[in-house]
Each structure stands twice: as C-alpha cells, then as structure tokens.
Amino acid sequence: MKRILIIPLVLLFACGQQQQENTATSAAPVGGGQSNVKDETSKPDVVRVAVGSPDHTTLVTALKTAEYVDALSNAGPFTVFAPTNDAFAKLPEGTVENLLKPESRAALQNILEYHVYVGVINEDIIQDGMTLNQVNLKNVTLNKKDGKITVNGANVLGSVKASNGIVYVIDAVLLPPEK
Numbered sequence: 001m002k003r004i005l006i007i008p009l010v011l012l013f014a015c016g017q018q019q020q021e022n023t024a025t026s027a028a029p030v031g032g033g034q035s036n037v038k039d040e041t042s043k044p045d046v047v048r049v050a051v052g053s054p055d056h057t058t059l060v061t062a063l064k065t066a067e068y069v070d071a072l073s074n075a076g077p078f079t080v081f082a083p084t085n086d087a088f089a090k091l092p093e094g095t096v097e098n099l100l101k102p103e104s105r106a107a108l109q110n111i112l113e114y115h116v117y118v119g120v121i122n123e124d125i126i127q128d129g130m131t132l133n134q135v136n137l138k139n140v141t142l143n144k145k146d147g148k149i150t151v152n153g154a155n156v157l158g159s160v161k162a163s164n165g166i167v168y169v170i171d172a173v174l175l176p177p178e179k
Helices: 002-026 046-051 054-065 069-073 085-089 095-099 102-113
Strands: 078-083 116-118 130-133 139-145 148-151 154-162 165-170
Touching (some): 046 054, 046 069, 054 069, 054 095, 095 102
16 A cells, blocks of 8 residues: 555655756756857856956957857867957957958958868977968968077067967057959
C-alpha cells in the first residue's frame, strides 16, 4: 500500500520540478549574442579590454556601430590593433562622424577589419618586415627595431593579453589601401 502512495508523489514532484525548470528557462532573454553575456570573473576578451579602457571609447563606439562586438567576443584567437581616441582625433575633421553614419557602415567595417588578424601574434615572434593578412584580406607590415614595434608606421604603445587573443594599442588609425 505504501508503494502505491509513494509512486504518485514521486511523479507529482517530478512533474512540478519540470514545470518550474521550464518557467525559469522561458524567462531568460532570447538572442543578443555574446554582447549580452555578463562575465566579470574571467579574463577579459579583446572587446572587454577595449571597453575597459578610457582611451578606446571611440573604437568601442565604432565596433558597436559596425555590429562587431559579438564577432570579436568569440573564441578567436585574434590580434587586434586598437587605435586610441587620440589616434581617431588625428583623422581629418568629420571623418569619424561620417564613418558612424548608417550609410557608411561598409566603409567602417572595412577599416575595422583592417585592424584585426585571425591568430595570435605575440611580441616575441614579431620580426622586422613581417606581413599579416588582415580580416579584410589586405596586408599590414610589422616592423621591430630596437624593441620598438610599429604596424604600417603606427607606433605600438603597449599590449594587453586577452582571453581570446592580444590587443596592441596603437597611436594611429590604420587605413586600408584602396586596391
């Protein structure tokens, strides 16, 4: 008799538990990609490195406008050449504002892709005259002399290792060649 009573109670508990789990799952936000993931404990990815830097607010705005936050938050690995706000300020007046317009999205994406290499290029493997083929399929040239690193003439001011690659802080915006 006790077995007959226990089985319905177990089934009732299991069904109630399943209903609670389904309710909790359905309340979670849908979509949004990696940019909706909040993780304050792991080593930051290349995007979070930029977001955490007060010197890269223009770059972060450009990444958001180009809708590249999710792509660069993925596993990578990436080598990112990250121009500072001062680097963007060196561009002709109105350039940044024009690139942030919806009709300039393709041009902005091309410029941002020119700042990203798929793979990790650590400082110790950089050689003078080294060429990298960037995400937009155009090449940049790295130079290393007396411990000083440049990319297409832009000075590397520092580097930060990230969970999905490395970020090189640079003092100029890299503009891709026309052809």
